[in-house]
Amino acid sequence: MTVTTADDYVEFCAYLRSLTGIDLLQYKRPQMERRLRTFYASQGVHSLSGAVEHLRIQPQSLEQLLDRITINVSQLWRNPELWELVAAELLPALARQGQIRAWSAGCSYGAEAYTLATICRQAVPAARATILGTDIDKRMVARARLGFFSDEDARSAPPRLLSAGFERVQDGWRAKLELRAMTRFDQGDLLRTQPRPRSYDLILCRNTVIYFAEPIRDELHRRLAEAVRPGGFLVIGSTERVSNPAGLGLSLQHPFIYRKA
Ligand SMILES: C[S@@+](CC[C@H](N)C(=O)[O-])C[C@H]1O[C@@H](n2cnc3c(N)ncnc32)[C@H](O)[C@@H]1O
Known part of the structure; x- marks a missing residue:
């Protein structure tokens, strides 16, 4: 017993x-x-x-x-329709300032960060984009730095964009040098991190807060909203919600995309 x-x-x-x-x-x-x-x-x-x-x-x-x-599940171009909106609307709006500072919060092995890097190169080539990926799991951070993805990871990637950003290697794809130069990966715990107010143009925090207790999730969304500069965007996962967007200075632009007032 x-x-x-x-x-x-x-x-x-x-x-x-x-x-x-x-x-x-x-x-x-x-x-x-x-x-x-x-x-x-x-x-x-x-x-x-x-x-x-x-x-x-x-x-x-x-x-x-x-x-x-x-639960490190991720993939390149996860939710492809979201990436179309990012390319067509968010990036052109942000690129007017010349630089795009983005954060993939809860980045797992980097698929989201490299997807964004590829799209930045394609949609707004003149903008200087830098993308930080952070994850609590240091094994994932180490993998993200390598930039290797399996064929399974690439299953939703539009072929033209995939080959623009990635080289074919044995059993998969590797992010090209120019994408690796735009991205940086660090270990970080979203429950403790205190990002500087207004320090990002775009924050993606998808499929990570689903595991957090609601008050913890809301408190994280508050800190993320504060870290987005006015006119910038916060993107959340397709099964998630921000409980009081107006109170955080956010307005819903598209399902799961908020803009900071
Ligand atoms: C399901 S993955 C999401 C990856 C990517 N954002 C996506 O949507 O494809 C969730 C990631 O959140 C990370 N995570 C969980 N708790 C975290 C925390 N407190 N701080 C930072 N990352 C965390 C996990 O290690 C995991 O890699």
């Missing part, structure tokens, strides 16, 4: 935070807890106190656990 403490979830989260800095207590508990318990049950570990022990004895199992909880 497995004995579990009343809140072995909290105990587990505290231990994971001490190992990785990731604070799962800020994420939606039901989903995260279910995910953790199912993962450990499949390893024959039936309590989260047992999971702490398992991690102590087998530190190498952390990799697999991170794969399970950070």
Whole structure:
């Protein structure tokens, strides 16, 4: 029989935070807890106190656990219709200033940042665009810096744009040097980061806050909105919402695209 403490979830989260800095207590508990318990049950570990022990004895199992909880799913040109709008409306509006400072917040292995870089080169070649990608998972940041993508990652990419930005390599695609020169990737925790007010023209934060508890999500949206300069844009995921856009100085421009007043 497995004995579990009343809140072995909290105990587990505290231990994971001490190992990785990731604070799962800020994420939606039901989903995260279910995910953790199912993962450990499949390893024959039936309590989260047992999971702490398992991690102590087998530190190498952390990799697999991170794969399970950070959910790094991404792809090039994810939601292609959004990228058409970015190219046709957002970038030309932003390029009037000559430079575009963009941030892919929760960038995973960089697909979003390189997609944006390709589109900037095509749609507004004269603008000086710089794109920062940040993710809490340092393994993803390391991958993003390499700029390699599988054929599966490229499945929604328009062929002409794909070959404009990427070179064919064995088993996939590699971002061309000029895209790598426009992008930079750093590890960063969105729950703690305090970006400078008005420091970005465009922030993409898609498919990351879905895992956050609502007050945490709203507080992040507040900081992101503050970091967008007037006239700039905040783009969120297609299943997400900003709960009080007007209160943050944002107006809905298209579904999931907000403009800062
Ligand atoms: C599903 S991916 C989304 C990638 C990309 N934005 C997209 O839409 O294709 C979510 C990413 O958010 C990252 N993430 C989760 N919590 C985070 C946090 N607190 N700070 C920064 N990144 C976080 C995960 O590591 C993961 O790579």
